[in-house]
Amino acid sequence: MKRLSAIITLSLWYTSSVHSLSISSSSFDRRQAIKGILSTSTGVLISSDSVLALEGKGGTVTRVEGIGGGFDITSSKTEPGKDVIYPASMAGIWNVRRVVTSIEGDSGQAELAWRNLGGTGSVKDIESFQTQFIVPPSSSGIENQYVFDGETFQGCVLDRGFEIASRKQCKSTWGVDNPDVLIYDKDGSEVEIAVVQRKIELPSEKGFGYSELYRVTSSAGGIFGDSKVQRAVKVQRRYRRALDENGNRIVEGLEIQKTFRVLDGVAGIEMPTSTMKSSLKFRES
Structure with missing residues (x-):
């Protein structure tokens, strides 16, 4: 009888709980x-x-x-006038060598995010492409000053449109005055990458880097045709300046890419579905 009473009590609690979670358009x-x-x-x-x-x-x-x-990737905004700042010495075109070193969790999600963010070929291959850093004009409103060894420098920003076009061999739309939105054409279908959260580490003797959370909007594909789907991807990078064996300037970087489940525009950012790690090496062109 005690067991039956407990079951009835649990059932009543469950029914009440489900009822309390019911949703009406007016609430x-x-x-x-x-x-x-x-x-x-x-x-x-x-x-x-x-x-x-x-x-x-x-x-x-x-x-x-x-x-x-959770993080609402549909309505989140970054701070105006902010972008990732790179050392002034990096202005210009660089050759990049990128290698995926490990994948944990859902490898399919990891590879899909990598491709949406610019990856081509196989994740097992060494990827080579060009990238460009530019000094933002004062009219852009981007705050690019940083202090190094007691001196103030005008840093540069990544030309995201140039880089995605180099990696994907595609058309892209990006502006230095609106660095949070990048759009490119992928096999006749448009992909939008929007930065919804950003943390910046300005250049110093210890290095520099950033953490950005992206809302990636692309075609669902397959039986869903041109229907759009949104994904959440976080990319964290840490750089350091160095010299190669011949004394030439290089920049080495480590990247961690994480994917998250998204339900109705809300990403569960505490529990990644996959983690991909990559190494990068920049050489002046």
Whole structure:
């Protein structure tokens, strides 16, 4: 009888919980509900008002101990006038050698993200392409000053359109005054890469780098035709300047690329579905 009573009690609790999670168009939309699901652990219910109260700058649902978090990639914004700043000495065209060194988790998702972000051929191959760094004009509004050894320098930024065109042999659209959006044509289908979160490490004697979260919008393909799908990919890079065996200047870099599940525009950024690591080497052209 005690066991039967416990089962009845559990059943009533489950029915009540499911009912409390029911969604009506007059209360809050589906995306807010998904935020609540991604921001709760089993058996912990949070109302839509509570989830919105947790929402921070840039559409981030702040992590709460024991609960977790999600990131709304549809509405998040980066800070205007900011882009990744590279040392002034890197202005110009460079030859890049890129090698994928390891893949963990869902290799299919890792490779798809790598291709959407510019990868060509096989992930097992050594990739070679050109890239370009430019000093942003004052009219762009990009803050590019940094201090090194007590001196102030005007740093440069990556010409993302030039690089994707070099890697993919495609047409691209990108502007230094709007660095957060890159669009290119892939086999007759448009791909958009939008930066929705960015952290920058300015050049110093220790190196430089960045962490960026991308919303990648592309064709679903297959039976879904031209329907669009959104993916979330985070790329973290760390660079250091060095000299090769002949005394020529080079820049070496390490990259970590992570993919995340996206449900109704909310990415579960605490649990990557895949992690890809790569090494990069830049030589002046």
